[in-house]
Amino acid sequence: MSVAAFISIAILTLAGALAAACLRKLIHAALCLVVAFLGLATFYFFLGAEFVGLVQVFVYVGAVAVLIVFTILLTRREDEDAAGFNWGGVIVAVAVFAGLAWTIMKTPSLSVVAPVIEPLTVKRIGEVLMTNYVWPLQCVGLLLTAALIGALVLVMEEKR
Amino acid sequence: MTPTLQLCLIISAALFSIGLLAALGRRHAIFILIGIELMLAAANLNFIAFWRFGPEPQNPTGVMVAIFSIAIAAAEAAVGLALVIAVYRHYRTTNVRRFNQLKG
The missing domain is CATH 1.20.120.1200 (NADH-ubiquinone/plastoquinone oxidoreductase chain 6, subunit NuoJ)
Structure with missing residues (x-):
């Protein structure tokens, strides 16, 4: 480079x-x-x-x-005032x-x-991800699920 | 001649400052989210640079942190944009100057 x-x-x-x-x-x-x-x-x-x-x-x-x-x-x-x-x-x-x-x-x-x-290599990354970083990986999975549900709940229309 | 760590850090600092400019300077909620994304990307670039130029690059710690950081940034963007849509339904605007009451 x-x-x-x-x-x-x-x-x-x-x-x-x-x-x-x-x-x-x-x-x-x-x-x-x-x-x-x-x-x-x-x-x-x-x-x-x-x-x-x-x-x-x-x-x-x-x-x-x-x-x-x-x-x-x-x-x-x-609204143009938002462009200020x-x-x-x-x-x-x-x-x-x-x-x-x-x-x-x-x-x-x-x-x-x-x-x-x-x-x-990707192989090495996968090995490290499945051995040393398995708990952070699970936590990120949980976080992504929570974010998915949270985003859905936030934009859902309220029932009258 | 190859680039040094200093060059990477200067680029990342410039990217962070541009993100800060968007987050503090604009009054539009989506611009603020774009600024936060740029700042997170600058932090990622720093992680990768310190991993590559660090004393033991065979240990991919910086790469791992960058991957997790990208996943968390994606979750943050999804929730942030959902919040923008929810607030827009209520106030009919995305100008953050108008978001001046919690309930009403």
Whole structure:
């Protein structure tokens, strides 16, 4: 992986994220969010976590983005005052970025290059998931079931 | 020349700040959810980067945390968007400035 490819993907991802945060039309913002998520998946591929990149494409681009578009279409109304910008939030975000970037630049131990490793296979991930991480896996299954039921209960029509 | 951990962390910090910008700067409930998703994605990128550049990358701890984090983010998005729909039914708007009473 070369630095030029890395930086060009970074620019694409950050541009997509910035467009998702700043565009006036919600539906355009949701489509730009898809670009940002695809860029992130490319980063995971670059960093050697192919399985996470694939999961990112399936879950975020396949499910979350579609869910957001559905919600936008269900709650669509053209009230323009909702498109206003809160400038205090912008100042806070820029200050947080400045602080984080200053800290990262000042830390000398962070300028390491990636060590050469053997590729992480899906078989290995499955083995670890079924041995060391079996309790977290069960908890996530329970959480997803609870979220499914909770989302259904929240959007169900009340009986009169 | 290959990228360093510093570059990954700078990208992730920028992504986190953009998410914070969307969550704090916009007044639309769906934009706030998009901002939270972006911040979670930035945290995931950090996990993967620290795993890859860390001292023992043959131990896939960071990858596991990232997978669980993606699952939890999906659950959070589903419940959050259901809440947006439920609130929209009541107030007929998604502007968070108008959500100013708990019951009524």
